Amino acid sequence: MSKTPRPPDASAILRGDRRALGRGLTCVEAMDDEALALLDALWGSTGRARRIGITGPPGVGKSTLASGVIRAYRAGGRGVGVLAVDPSSPVTGGALLGDRHRLGAEAHDPKVFFRSFGSRGSTGGLSRAAPFALDILDAAGFDVVLVETAGVGQTEIEVAATADSVAVVLSPESGDAVQAMKAGLIEIADVLCVNKADREGAEAMVEALDAMLDRAPPAPWRPPVVRTRGLEDASPLFEALETHGKWLLEGGRLEERRRRGLRGRLRSLVHALLAERLLAGQDALLDARAGEAASKRRSLLDAARSTVEEILR
Amino acid sequence: MSAPSPRAPLPKGPRPIRVLVAKAGLDGHDRGAKVVAQALRDAGMEVVYTGLRQTPEMIVKAASEEDVDAIGISLLSGAHMTVFPRVLDLLRENGLSHVLLTGGGVIPEKDREALRAAGVGMLFGPGTRTSDLIQYIQREVALRRAHSA
């Protein structure tokens, strides 16, 4: 009765086939064997899209602003591919993927492609799959590729930080600026956006962020702090992102940033592949050394070192 | 030493069932859709919630981008006899006939039967226990996945 879904086909994705792209992203999300072939085939077509990351605490208005930013790019005739990551329940694995809900008229737009991922509770999984998903959206020919993640968890923050321009969104009720700093959000920001500027406390938050930036060591780019009323107008955010984008185009900054980003991704992939390869078939050795540590015949650190020596011997 | 695996270690285990939950047309009754979305999430599914005022075209576009296993439409406005057949046609046109189309709301028994005969899945009325619709979706998606594996 039901027709077999075709395996994802790189040439169909390059032609702009929505269904093939949807399927391809599913493979990449699961990092199955089909994903490898797809990523190899599409790699040569990546690197053309402008990549934007939007992160920040839950509920600050990231999706609402993202929809405004999408609209602004569409008004300029550019196609936009979006990846929105929401947390999965660590208990059931289920997730309520609600970011799409905030789309307005863009939801009908054939030049807007929107995909939701659950974080699937695995730090390893998402940090690899999500940047590859952005690569595929890039290869599919969207001029702009936008990723939204909740700025909780290190992985979610890192995923947003793989973009060319990263906006960190805060709101008066998202806690104070110090909390955002503790979460590691401020460091990755190219643009700081205080949303819900209609609410009390927005001005104080802008001032606190500016004061914090005044105290930070001088850097070639100082993130501007913009205010938005996301439900009405995302243009201050859009303009700040575009200003950063233009700055990146000078003096080879974009190439340098991307090279550094790829090196980071390469390093973590190599790390994972090495670990998988070296640990394959070593369960008995691990059991034995763990037993020795448990019975105090060796310290845990000594057990780890001797395990490495034995594996590499 | 074993041959190098070409892939990075990633969580194994079955892919979660992905379901799109949508409200179509001008129907503003979203309580049921939210109850269902939450119940499916608590049953371990990934639920893409689109919110209100979706057209059949938007629903099918979303299903294709999100690569879902099932679409669940909640309709309490009486528009079910136009919305469900239109979504079914668009699914077929877009190579998505493997996607389960189900839903619920205020839909008379005879309409449910007519829609089922046209190829729509089970439709659930007021008072349905969420465990019933969870079981139905799990069973139906497992069958369809086995079919297309």
Ligand code: B12
């Ligand atoms: C609460 C309610 C409202 C609330 C809605 C609040 C909200 N945000 O949802 C308010 C007061 C706003 C409202 C307004 C109106 N309502 Co009203 N409302 C109801 C009422 C009493 C209960 C609906 C409800 O929330 N049930 C609780 C939820 C949990 O149940 P449920 O939605 O049925 O969902 C269950 C199943 O149907 C199924 N299901 C539902 N969706 C899905 C989706 C999937 C994927 C699956 C698998 C299963 C599934 O599973 C759920 C769990 O068991 C019904 C009467 C009734 N018995 O249904 C009338 C009713 C739906 N309303 C009706 C009407 C006419 C209206 C108004 C037009 C009234 C008016 N003249 O102003 C307006 C229209 C508003 C609009 N913009 O659409 C009529 C519809 C008649 C029809 N279809 O022919 C009903 C049937 C009342 C009646 N007997 O006349 N309403």
Ligand SMILES: Nc1nc2c(ncn2[C@@H]2O[C@H](COP(=O)(O)OP(=O)(O)OP(=O)(O)O)[C@@H](O)[C@H]2O)c(=O)[nH]1
């Ligand atoms: N008052 C006010 N509310 C806003 C503003 N921007 C967004 N909201 C509301 O804030 C709520 C959350 O908005 P979202 O865009 O879903 O926020 P989010 O950061 O994407 O949320 P998560 O993805 O769940 O972390 C919604 O109810 C929006 O309508 C704003 O500028 N002012």
Ligand SMILES: [Mg+2]
């Ligand atoms: Mg969001």
